[in-house]
Amino acid sequence: MLSVCVIDDDKSQREVLKDFLTDLGCEVRTYSRGESCLEAIKKRNTDVVITDYKMPGLSGIETLEKIKQINPQIQVIVVTAYGTIENAVKAMQLGAWDYISKPIEMDELEIKLNRIKEHKTLLKENEILKEKMELLTPETDIIYRSKKMEEIINLIGRISNRKSSVLVQGETGTGKELIARTIHDLSDRKDENFVAVNCAAIPENLFESELFGHEKGAFTGADSQRKGRFEIANKGTLFLDEVGEIPLNIQVKMLRVLQEEEFQRLGSSETISTDVRIVAATNQDLKTMVDEDRFRADLYFRLNVIPIQIPPLSERKDDIPVLVDHFIEKHSHGEHDVEGISTEALDLLLKYEFPGNIRELENIIERAVSLVRGSTITSEYLFLDSDEEIGGQDLNEKVANYEKSLIKKALDENNNNQTRAAQELGVSVTTLNYKVKKYFD
Numbered sequence: 001m002l003s004v005c006v007i008d009d010d011k012s013q014r015e016v017l018k019d020f021l022t023d024l025g026c027e028v029r030t031y032s033r034g035e036s037c038l039e040a041i042k043k044r045n046t047d048v049v050i051t052d053y054k055m056p057g058l059s060g061i062e063t064l065e066k067i068k069q070i071n072p073q074i075q076v077i078v079v080t081a082y083g084t085i086e087n088a089v090k091a092m093q094l095g096a097w098d099y100i101s102k103p104i105e106m107d108e109l110e111i112k113l114n115r116i117k118e119h120k121t122l123l124k125e126n127e128i129l130k131e132k133m134e135l136l137t138p139e140t141d142i143i144y145r146s147k148k149m150e151e152i153i154n155l156i157g158r159i160s161n162r163k164s165s166v167l168v169q170g171e172t173g174t175g176k177e178l179i180a181r182t183i184h185d186l187s188d189r190k191d192e193n194f195v196a197v198n199c200a201a202i203p204e205n206l207f208e209s210e211l212f213g214h215e216k217g218a219f220t221g222a223d224s225q226r227k228g229r230f231e232i233a234n235k236g237t238l239f240l241d242e243v244g245e246i247p248l249n250i251q252v253k254m255l256r257v258l259q260e261e262e263f264q265r266l267g268s269s270e271t272i273s274t275d276v277r278i279v280a281a282t283n284q285d286l287k288t289m290v291d292e293d294r295f296r297a298d299l300y301f302r303l304n305v306i307p308i309q310i311p312p313l314s315e316r317k318d319d320i321p322v323l324v325d326h327f328i329e330k331h332s333h334g335e336h337d338v339e340g341i342s343t344e345a346l347d348l349l350l351k352y353e354f355p356g357n358i359r360e361l362e363n364i365i366e367r368a369v370s371l372v373r374g375s376t377i378t379s380e381y382l383f384l385d386s387d388e389e390i391g392g393q394d395l396n397e398k399v400a401n402y403e404k405s406l407i408k409k410a411l412d413e414n415n416n417n418q419t420r421a422a423q424e425l426g427v428s429v430t431t432l433n434y435k436v437k438k439y440f441d
């Protein structure tokens with residue numbers, strides 16, 4: 001139902017319109033002056049104002065302008081005298097929905113109002129749709145464009161508040177840790193700790209104490225009490241990175257803790273209860289490890305309640321252009337004023353396979369940003385062909401290319417630190433600097 005205001009200084013005209021509009025099912029209020037209508041629309045919900053053009057006090061045009069200032073969503077129909085087309089044009093320019101000339105044809109008015117009704121319904125549907133979309137796709141720091149990633153983001157939005165364990169699998173550099181952190185950040189645990197444990201980095205004999213903590217004197221070298229990761233992560237999220245590396249004997253203990261939600265510090269008989277959300281990640285195929293008895297099936301099932309498989313970058317190339325822009329922006333601060341990438345260079349990236357996935361893409365862009373002269377990254381600064389057979393016409397050219405690829409590799413491995421790269425190559429910084437200029441300028 002539309003809520004309509006009628007402004008006309010002619011009483012009989014007001015009444016005719018009111019009767020007609022009421023019959024159409026509108027809620028109608030009438031005013032003899034623009035001023036009083038303006039006061040009313042500030043307080044009451046209004047969809048449409050039908051205003052006469054010529055009135056004492058504020059004219060129809062002035063009223064229209066003020067209505068649009070108060071609430072641009074209100075649609076205005078201006079009633080003009082027959083034959084005054086300039087007035088109609090002016091009203092349209094000032095944002096009127098439409099105009100209608102006197103004497104008012106009621107059929108015509110009905111059509112115009114129906115159109116406003118449709119427009120309103122459409123706007124509402126749009127809004128609902130937008131709300132739904134926002135609900136589905138949460139705000140994150142993850143950069144993507146591909147459908148595959150969008151599905152993953154929607155999934156983590158839906159499951160972030162559940163306590164079920166998540167197992168994130170994907171090749172190296174695909175963003176497993178980023179996904180794990182995002183799950184935590186989207187959850188109602190976000191104000192508690194996110195504790196990351198790199199299971200590949202803990203020596204086997206220290207595993208238990210690392211996870212569950214120990215009392216002073218629990219073993220040689222335990223000279224003070226120490227909280228384990230489970231305790232620190234309490235009420236938050238425990239991220240078990242490289243989970244495939246957990247030794248088999250620890251897997252048993254881990255499973256028990258996950259099932260019973262309690263544990264003891266080493267050397268203590270006190271039981272501590274724990275409330276942690278587990279997110280585990282691996283770039284190994286855990287299922288195969290289970291089949292080969294290198295990972296316990298029961299722990300695998302316990303962790304794999306919500307599986308997330310992140311596709312390699314080569315299977316979601318749509319993400320490459322947005323990631324490139326993102327990394328250019330991230331790394332071109334201060335001295336490097338890089339704005340973009342050439343079409344040819346982007347094409348090269350789109351053809352490249354990225355064994356190191358997004359981490360590799362970031363390294364490539366970071367290096368290009370630091371070496372490029374000018375504001376656009378061009379193909380030669382990507383160094384994507386260095387692993388292929390060394391090109392070149394003759395010995396000199398081949399040697400030069402080989403030298404170039406060695407320098408590139410050394411810079412790469414040393415985060416573009418020329419001092420360290422020079423050390424690694426066994427040349428002076430001056431020499432390296434000279435060669436960098438020679439080859440990469």
Ligand SMILES: Nc1ncnc2c1ncn2[C@@H]1O[C@H](COP(=O)(O)OP(=O)(O)OP(=O)(O)O)[C@@H](O)[C@H]1O
Nearest residue numbers: 142143144171172173174175176177178283358359
């Ligand atoms: N979609 C993305 N948007 C922005 N940055 C990303 C994205 N994916 C990954 N990154 C960045 O790439 C780098 C590698 O990601 P991350 O460490 O999460 O990968 P990983 O899968 O855990 O790798 P690994 O298997 O080597 O541990 C990080 O710096 C991360 O922030």
Ligand SMILES: [Mg+2]
Nearest residue numbers: 176177241281
């Ligand atoms: Mg990782």
